[in-house]
Amino acid sequence: MASGTPTIEAMTNDWLARIGAAVDLAALDSERVAALGKQGAVTGLLKTLGGMTPEERQAQGPHIHGLREAVSEAIGARKAALEAEDLDRRLATETLDMTLPAAPAAEGSVHPVSQVMDELAEIFADLGFSVATGPEIEDDWRNFTALNIPESHPARAMHDTFYFDEVDAEGRKMLLRTHTSPVQIRTMMSQQPPIRIIAPGRTYRSDSDATHTPMFHQVEGLVIDRGIHMGHLKWTLETFLKAFFERDDIVLRLRPSYFPFTEPSAEVDVGFTMEKGRRVLGGSPNPDNGGWMELLGSGMVHPRVIAACGLDPDEWQGFAFGCGIDRLAMLKYGIDDLRAFFDGDLRWLKHYGFRSLDVPTLSGGVGA
Numbered sequence: 001m002a003s004g005t006p007t008i009e010a011m012t013n014d015w016l017a018r019i020g021a022a023v024d025l026a027a028l029d030s031e032r033v034a035a036l037g038k039q040g041a042v043t044g045l046l047k048t049l050g051g052m053t054p055e056e057r058q059a060q061g062p063h064i065h066g067l068r069e070a071v072s073e074a075i076g077a078r079k080a081a082l083e084a085e086d087l088d089r090r091l092a093t094e095t096l097d098m099t100l101p102a103a104p105a106a107e108g109s110v111h112p113v114s115q116v117m118d119e120l121a122e123i124f125a126d127l128g129f130s131v132a133t134g135p136e137i138e139d140d141w142r143n144f145t146a147l148n149i150p151e152s153h154p155a156r157a158m159h160d161t162f163y164f165d166e167v168d169a170e171g172r173k174m175l176l177r178t179h180t181s182p183v184q185i186r187t188m189m190s191q192q193p194p195i196r197i198i199a200p201g202r203t204y205r206s207d208s209d210a211t212h213t214p215m216f217h218q219v220e221g222l223v224i225d226r227g228i229h230m231g232h233l234k235w236t237l238e239t240f241l242k243a244f245f246e247r248d249d250i251v252l253r254l255r256p257s258y259f260p261f262t263e264p265s266a267e268v269d270v271g272f273t274m275e276k277g278r279r280v281l282g283g284s285p286n287p288d289n290g291g292w293m294e295l296l297g298s299g300m301v302h303p304r305v306i307a308a309c310g311l312d313p314d315e316w317q318g319f320a321f322g323c324g325i326d327r328l329a330m331l332k333y334g335i336d337d338l339r340a341f342f343d344g345d346l347r348w349l350k351h352y353g354f355r356s357l358d359v360p361t362l363s364g365g366v367g368a
């Protein structure tokens with residue numbers, strides 16, 4: 001071989017020295033590219049095999065391939081050694097203090113409406129009620145007709161209903177339920193009495209101002225059994241409101257009213273007193289320091305509604321009531337802007353929200 005051209009052996013020694021001297025993984029990778037990369041020295045040497053005569057190739061081939069093998073083996077070995085060194089260094093220098101408190105995990109909060117729904121479920125469970133749910137898209141019959149609200153009834157207009165273009169089997173437009181009453185209709189049609197349910201959920205009316213949002217939450221209650229009368233209604237609501245507002249001095253006033261689905265119907269007012277300039281439910285209301293606040297609608301289920309669900313009204317009676325959940329949440333937790341409920345502002349949610357897995361704030365159950 002001509003002088004000045006390094007022998008394969010010298011090249012091998014040179015590359016092995018360079019690889020052995022690489023101080024870290026990045027330096028080693030540079031050597032790998034310089035030797036075995038597309039433009040690398042060893043790669044270049046391999047390419048020269050193509051231009052040789054068969055005899056030259058037979059003589060040089062094993063040496064050049066041997067070089068390539070030696071270089072890539074050395075790179076592999078050096079890489080393993082550097083990685084092991086790296087690990088040893090980290091094990092020697094990095095420490096983990098297992099006694100430090102864990103970093104706080106991002107935590108959401110429970111919306112006041114969800115909190116109140118949980119509280120309602122808990123209180124009424126103690127009274128033997130279960131929670132019933134149903135679809136938010138309903139048909140005209142379950143939302144209106146079965147509830148003794150006929151086609152021409154002004155209550156249909158009063159409800160400011162959202163209608164869909166899609167129609168049911170009778171050709172009537174489907175709608176967003178305007179109350180959760182259709183859930184009770186479904187329950188009466190599918191279960192035998194005695195029935196004791198509450199139906200909490202989203203309801204919809206085309207109404208929007210400071211005290212109305214197009215979507216709102218309602219809870220309705222229904223009891224169907226033999227010999228049910230308004231005394232059961234009043235006791236149930238009184239027991240519920242005392243547990244919910246955590247006060248024993250809640251006073252109820254039933255005022256005659258009208259709903260198509262109940263007869264007789266009663267508006268339920270709750271006495272409030274003024275405490276530090278705020279209306280607080282409870283206490284004996286007198287005109288100087290309080291009054292009556294309308295909180296619920298209620299009544300004895302109209303015999304026509306019972307009959308529409310396939311039950312005999314001479315055998316089965318019941319009471320029902322309805323109430324806004326958003327309103328209950330505002331009263332219990334001192335929130336004064338309804339629209340902020342559904343803005344999705346994280347600051348509001350953090351302020352008024354509740355910790356998940358916390359026990360609903362009840363005084364200790366209905367029996368306590």
Ligand code: 2NL
Pocket residue numbers: 181182184185218220222259261262296297298299300301302305320321322323324
């Ligand atoms: C109100 C009034 C009320 C009912 C809802 C009801 C349901 C069936 C049968 C009879 Cl299936 N009644 N629900 C009864 C009276 C009043 O709600 O002002 N809600 C906010």
